[in-house]
Every structure is written in C-alpha cells, then in structure tokens.
Amino acid sequence: MNSLETRLAIGLLMALGFASTDLLSQAFAEPGVSDRGADHVVVLKAAYKRPTSVPFPEDNPYTEAKAKLGQILYFDPRLSRSNMQSCASCHNPSFAWGDGLPRGVGDNMHELGRRSPTILNAAWAEALMWDGRFDTLEEQALGPIEAAVEMNMPLDDLIKKLSQIEGYPPLFAAAFGGDAEITEDKIAMAIATYERTVISGEAPFDRWIKGERRAISSSAQRGFALFNGKARCSACHSGWRFTDDSFHDIGLPDDDIGRGADFPEILKMQHAFKTPGLRNIDQRAPFMHDGSLATLEAVVDHYDEGGKRRPSLSDEMHPLGLTDQEKRDLVAFMESLTSDDEPVTYVQLPR
Numbered sequence: 001m002n003s004l005e006t007r008l009a010i011g012l013l014m015a016l017g018f019a020s021t022d023l024l025s026q027a028f029a030e031p032g033v034s035d036r037g038a039d040h041v042v043v044l045k046a047a048y049k050r051p052t053s054v055p056f057p058e059d060n061p062y063t064e065a066k067a068k069l070g071q072i073l074y075f076d077p078r079l080s081r082s083n084m085q086s087c088a089s090c091h092n093p094s095f096a097w098g099d100g101l102p103r104g105v106g107d108n109m110h111e112l113g114r115r116s117p118t119i120l121n122a123a124w125a126e127a128l129m130w131d132g133r134f135d136t137l138e139e140q141a142l143g144p145i146e147a148a149v150e151m152n153m154p155l156d157d158l159i160k161k162l163s164q165i166e167g168y169p170p171l172f173a174a175a176f177g178g179d180a181e182i183t184e185d186k187i188a189m190a191i192a193t194y195e196r197t198v199i200s201g202e203a204p205f206d207r208w209i210k211g212e213r214r215a216i217s218s219s220a221q222r223g224f225a226l227f228n229g230k231a232r233c234s235a236c237h238s239g240w241r242f243t244d245d246s247f248h249d250i251g252l253p254d255d256d257i258g259r260g261a262d263f264p265e266i267l268k269m270q271h272a273f274k275t276p277g278l279r280n281i282d283q284r285a286p287f288m289h290d291g292s293l294a295t296l297e298a299v300v301d302h303y304d305e306g307g308k309r310r311p312s313l314s315d316e317m318h319p320l321g322l323t324d325q326e327k328r329d330l331v332a333f334m335e336s337l338t339s340d341d342e343p344v345t346y347v348q349l350p351r
C-alpha cells in the first residue's frame with residue numbers, strides 16, 4: 001500500500017471513529033503499517049460502497065404500479081391551484097433534482113425562505129427538510145401541495161380535481177389493489193414510492209473505490225485524502241451519500257436559526273441545518289440552505305475560513321489553512337461524485 005492509500009484509510013477510520021490520532025502517527029512511524037493498512041483499506045472501501053438495495057418501508061412497499069402513479073403525480077402541474085407548478089418545478093431532474101435557484105419560488109411567484117434541496121437518494125434520509133421537521137417521505141409529500149406559498153392546493157379540492165380526470169382512478173386502482181378511490185394517503189404513498197426510486201447512478205468515484213485506478217484524476221484522489229484528513233469534511237459528510245443525516249451550525253451568517261426553532265433549549269441546534277449529501281453536487285449550485293454560496297470554490301473558501309464564530313458553531317469548524325492547490329483538489333474530488341444518469345423521459349399525463 002502506498003502512503004496516499006495509508007493516509008486515506010486512516011483518515012476514513014478516524015472519521016468513522018475507529019482510530020485515533022495516535023494510531024495515525026504510529027501508522028506512519030511503524031514499519032508494520034502495511035499489514036494493518038490493508039485491513040483499513042478494506043474498511044474504507046466498504047464505508048463508501050453503494051448499497052445494493054433501496055429501503056422501502058414495510059407499510060408502503062415498492063410496486064411498479066405505485067411508483068408509476070407517483071411519478072405521474074410528481075410531474076403533474078395540476079396538483080397546484082395554478083395548474084402551473086408540480087413537485088418537479090422545484091425538484092427538477094435537470095438541476096440534479098433541485099431548481100438552480102437560491103430560494104424556491106412558489107405560487108404566484110412567492111419566494112420561499114430556503115433553497116429547494118435535492119430529492120436524490122431521499123430513500124435513505126433519516127430526517128427531511130433543512131431543519132429535519134419531517135421523518136418520512138409519506139409525511140412530507142402533502143405539505144408542499146397544501147402550502148399556500150407553494151402549490152396552494154387544499155387536499156379536498158385536489159381529490160375532487162383528480163377524481164374528475166378520467167385517467168386517474170384506474171391508475172389508483174392499479175396501484176392500490178383494485179381500489180380506485182383517491183385519498184390523501186394514497187397520493188402521499190405513491191409520491192413517496194416514486195421518490196425512493198430517484199437515486200444517483202454510479203459516479204467515477206464509485207469506479208475508483210471499486211479498484212479502477214484511473215477512474216478519477218490524481219487531483220481528485222488528493223482531494224479525497226484531504227476530505228477525510230486535513231479538511232475533516234467527512235466528520236459530517238460521511239458514508240456513500242456523504243451525509244451523517246445530522247444537524248450542524250457551519251457558521252453561515254444569515255439569521256435563520258434552522259433546527260433551533262424546534263429545539264430552542266439546545267445551544268448547538270441554533271443555526272443548525274441538515275448535512276446535505278454530496279452526490280451530483282456540482283450540478284446543484286447555488287449551495288446551502290439560503291443559496292448564499294454560488295460555487296464549490298466559494299464553499300471550500302467558507303470552510304477554509306471556518307465560518308462565523310458564535311456559541312452554536314460546530315466544534316468541527318475551524319480555519320483549515322488550505323493552499324490553493326488543496327482547494328482545487330477538494331473541488332476536483334467533489335466533481336468526481338457526479339454520475340451520468342440517463343435523462344429523465346417525459347411522462348404522459350392522464351386526461
């Protein structure tokens with residue numbers, strides 16, 4: 001094992017909490033490092049390996065008919081009062097399932113308080129929204145339909161509207177054991193099932209992890225070492241989706257207190273937001289809950305500076321002292337996380 005691989009293995013193990021700084025310094029000092037190191041690389045690769053199945057909940061299992069119905073609902077602008085806005089308006093496949101805007105724009109051009117996050121890989125998310133206020137995709141799905149500032153469509157009216165579109169009841173029947181009745185729960189279950197099928201494909205990084213040595217550039221490989229080492233990004237962006245599904249204040253200067261609204265008594269939850277996954281991240285600018293950072297370079301500069309110092313700032317945040325080359329390497333690494341997925345094809349909406 002070469003020294004880069006050793007550093008990678010150890011950086012990752014530290015991020016996983018398996019090893020200490022002591023082990024790190026020993027590893028470089030001891031001649032026997034390569035034996036221990038080989039095991040570490042196996043652990044490292046396993047930690048970033050993509051899962052082989054999608055977690056569908058027991059009370060809403062996958063069926064093709066349900067996912068199909070969910071896809072149609074997801075892309076149908078008739079779910080909004082104006083007939084102009086669907087889920088895909090703000091979670092658009094062309095922008096890696098975000099919308100490319102600093103803040104979402106809802107009904108009647110109302111600007112929302114936060115940026116539209118991606119729904120990529122949401123099947124695995126342990127908490128939803130920037131502040132984690134929903135636990136499941138089923139719970140979340142009806143919110144934006146009803147919200148006056150988003151799709152502005154009361155659910156009773158929506159059920160009437162969909163029931164009158166001839167093509168819809170048979171789709172509900174096919175998805176729900178022959179029962180054609182349209183209900184709130186069924187709408188939520190179908191949309192959630194479809195969302196769980198929206199998964200980022202294999203990226204050059206995955207091919208590198210599998211052993212294809214030249215799948216990513218040497219700059220990106222150095223970036224990966226920094227990500228797990230000096231820059232400590234993996235303290236929060238861990239695992240194959242590059243998120244710990246947890247909440248941190250990274251010191252963005254705006255006034256939004258994020259998860260602090262639900263946990264006013266917990267100091268570290270003030271200004272804390274959910275760690276976003278980094279898959280296909282270079283297709284999703286601008287970044288952060290407030291869309292305040294326009295490029296990945298600006299994101300790396302933010303971490304390099306360490307963020308606004310305040311009591312709630314995460315203990316993992318401190319100035320990094322990165323060189324210009326190291327900053328470029330981190331960006332090259334993040335760019336290697338983008339998959340070339342097939343374009344999403346148009347769905348035929350029922351009439």
Ligand code: HEC
Nearest residue numbers: 086087090104105106114115116117128129130131144150
């Ligand atoms: C007007 C833009 C807009 C529309 C339309 C919209 N969303 Fe969102 N969505 C957002 C914003 C903004 C957030 C984050 C809000 C927050 O965290 O406070 C969000 C968050 C989410 C999340 C959480 C993602 C995560 O990782 O935390 C999911 C899932 C989601 N929306 C699904 C949907 C579905 C399904 C629909 C259609 C029924 C929809 N959205 C319609 C803007 C929109």
Ligand code: HEC
Nearest residue numbers: 231232233236248273274275276287288289299303314316
């Ligand atoms: C203390 C935990 C933590 C550390 C360390 C950390 N991040 Fe983050 N990261 C977050 C959180 C939380 C957010 C969302 C913050 C927000 O919007 O307020 C985020 C946002 C991002 C985003 C924007 C994602 C998006 O969809 O908008 C990128 C890119 C990113 N981080 C990369 C990095 C890199 C590169 C490093 C190392 C230099 C790093 N992060 C270190 C927690 C962390």
